Amino acid sequence: MPQKLVAKRQKNPTEEEEAAAAACSLFMLSEEHRRPRKARPQTVMPRRTTPLQDATNHILAGRDKNSMLEIKYINPVKGRGIFTSAVFSQGDFVVEYRGELIDAAEAEHRRKLYHDARSIFMFDFTWKLKTWCIDGTLEDGSFGRLVNDEHKSPNCRMKLIEAEGKPHLCLFALKEITTGTEITYDYGGKEWPWRKEIPHALTSTAAQESIKDSFQDQIRSSTVFIKETRERPGVQSCNMTSGSSACETQLSGASIPSGQHSVAELGDHAHDLELNVFSTDLSRDTELRAECQSFGPTPDSPVHEVQCVGGQCSTVKEGIGEVGVQHQEVSPPMFSTDLASETKSGLECQSSRAAPNDSACECTIHKLVFELVRIDKCWICHSPLTSIRWPGLRCKHNEDMLASGTFGSPHLSETTAQDNEDMLASGTFGSPHLSETTAQDDLGNSVCVTSGSPHLPDSVTQGSRVSSRRCVKKPWTEKEIQAVMKWFRSRRLAVG
Ligand SMILES: C[S@@+](CC[C@H](N)C(=O)[O-])C[C@H]1O[C@@H](n2cnc3c(N)ncnc32)[C@H](O)[C@@H]1O
Structure with a gap:
């Protein structure tokens, strides 16, 4: 702006400028009204919590x-x-x-x-x-x-x-x-176990598809056979069979490297899965078994020992x-972990290292069995289940009882076990109706003790009514777990 004009304006302020100046002066306190300014510290030290x-x-x-x-x-x-x-x-x-x-x-x-x-x-x-x-x-x-x-x-x-x-x-x-x-x-x-390298075939698209499939139903078992042909620099034959083999456990724990099946990859299932975050371990009671030949370290080294x-x-x-x-x-x-203890006991690994000049291709059949038992809701009230220490699973209805200390007491567990046996004998174990009845009989309350509770009796396994486990708190054997899962499968299929 030219200097002349500025000077002129200063001499003759417009009406607007005068009004603005007046308004400003309203906020300008005289010296005696001003609060004394605090002396500014030389350096500002941010207060950081260590x-x-x-x-x-x-x-x-x-x-x-x-x-x-x-x-x-x-x-x-x-x-x-x-x-x-x-x-x-x-x-x-x-x-x-x-x-x-x-x-x-x-x-x-x-x-x-x-x-x-x-x-x-x-x-x-x-x-x-x-x-x-x-x-x-x-x-x-x-x-x-x-x-x-x-x-x-x-x-x-x-x-x-x-x-x-x-x-x-x-x-x-x-x-x-x-x-x-x-x-x-x-x-x-x-x-x-999850740190071990596993053959690519087990993480292949086919295997992942199998896992995806398993989420489509509540309970599903799928088997994928994958034939893999590759050169073998040295082969460690690891006989991973059912029962307590370490390799089975390895897979059941986590041998697929992290990120292989990310939530994103699970596509539409991702949302469901995230919702089930708090559901019990049974919701991811995943069993992956493999019979494979893994390519890896020297057979002599105790690679499977945890x-x-x-x-x-x-x-x-x-x-x-x-x-x-x-x-x-x-x-x-x-x-x-179960992984560890089973690893110690059950693994049979045999060396079958290829001769140095053996450049033949190794043909390997990988069998991936994926079983999933998923109980993500209470069968009665449909609220999410969480696991508690002994009585198995609980739903929201059980929270109060848990807080009051009644739920999960030895008395309850024992009674539940007893009733489970009765129910099993009568062929109604695990049905929503039955669970409800149990709860009312025992507590006069709506406890939803679902099947899957550790108190399923041995009779599940044996098909007859045996009360040996009734009040005894001991870890489930592999056989019992298998029997319970088998029972679940048949029951759920029948119900569904
Ligand atoms: C303390 S828990 C960790 C929480 C567990 N991921 C869960 O969902 O409850 C330890 C278990 O998580 C799994 N886990 C931990 N780190 C893992 C990894 N890097 N890869 C695969 N599984 C893993 C194993 O099953 C292990 O026994």
Whole structure:
């Protein structure tokens, strides 16, 4: 703007300018009315909670970072996992592996009582020269117990933190973790079944189709035979048959590498699956068996032995860790899994290494049997089921009783077992009507103890009424599990 015009305007302000100036002056306080200005600090120090404080706060409050983490169903083999819904910086406290703190003797006792599928949530560690265990068996909706293993590039590390004189296991970020990433840490050990390489054929499209198919019905069993021809640099013949073979277990646990069957790949099923996130393990009571020849390490090496299970955990070391908090590094978890124990007992691996000059192709038939038993709703009230320690499955109706301590009491379990036997004898076990009756008879309440409860009696297996298991809490044998699943299949097919 030319200088002249500016000068002129300053001399003769327009009406609008005068009005604006008047309005402004209303807000201009005279010197005596002004609040004295605070002296500005020279450097502004943002108040940051340290990761240790953050962890301690969450420990004491008994809560997770719900707004920053979420549970997602990954695939039938890996099950659920924990994913970020916000960014974590390196060193941040991420989540606590919450559960009940018990000593070694109690842990051993519970392991005998629990079904193997439950024991995988028991985390043994050493603290003050003694072995302790966090029993995370209870499906309490907490996140820590659902974090999966990743040994090649985990993004978190487990540390032991003391709060109010008790040890707590917490995961801290090893690096920045972006939104939508699965939280992982290294379970330790070397031979977790899911870490093994498996033949490509088992993760092929055909195999994945089989898995997809299995979700279409509540219960379905499908078998895929895949013929694979490839050159063999060295062949380890691993006889994976039914029963307690380790290889069977390997697959039933998780031998398909993570991400092979992502939620996205499951297409339309993804939504359903995510909704079922909280349903019991039976909802993913997946059995994958394989009879295969796997191409792998030398046959002499005990590749199928699971380390760090059932033994002593290595001593923790105290000090200041990478995340700058006072902690103890926790040695790898000793989830004493079914996978592990069965691995020890049942594997037969035979060496059939090819001769060095044997360049012939190896023709391999892979048999993948995929069985799925899915109970994702209460048959009576259709609300979601969750598993509880002993009486099996519960639905929303049972929450109150659980809270009041009546549900799951030995009395109830025993009575339920007794009634189950009666029902079984009368041929009505497992029907919605029957469950309802059971509940009313026992408790005068609408308890939905579904079949699938660990209290199914031996008579399921034997076809006659035998009361041996009635009140005895002992782990289910493979035979019993098979019998129950068989029974389910026939029953569901008949009902459906
Ligand atoms: C503490 S639980 C973790 C939560 C589990 N994914 C679930 O859905 O309940 C440990 C079990 O998760 C599965 N798991 C953990 N890490 C895995 C991985 N990298 N690949 C496949 N399965 C895995 C195994 O079955 C293991 O026994």
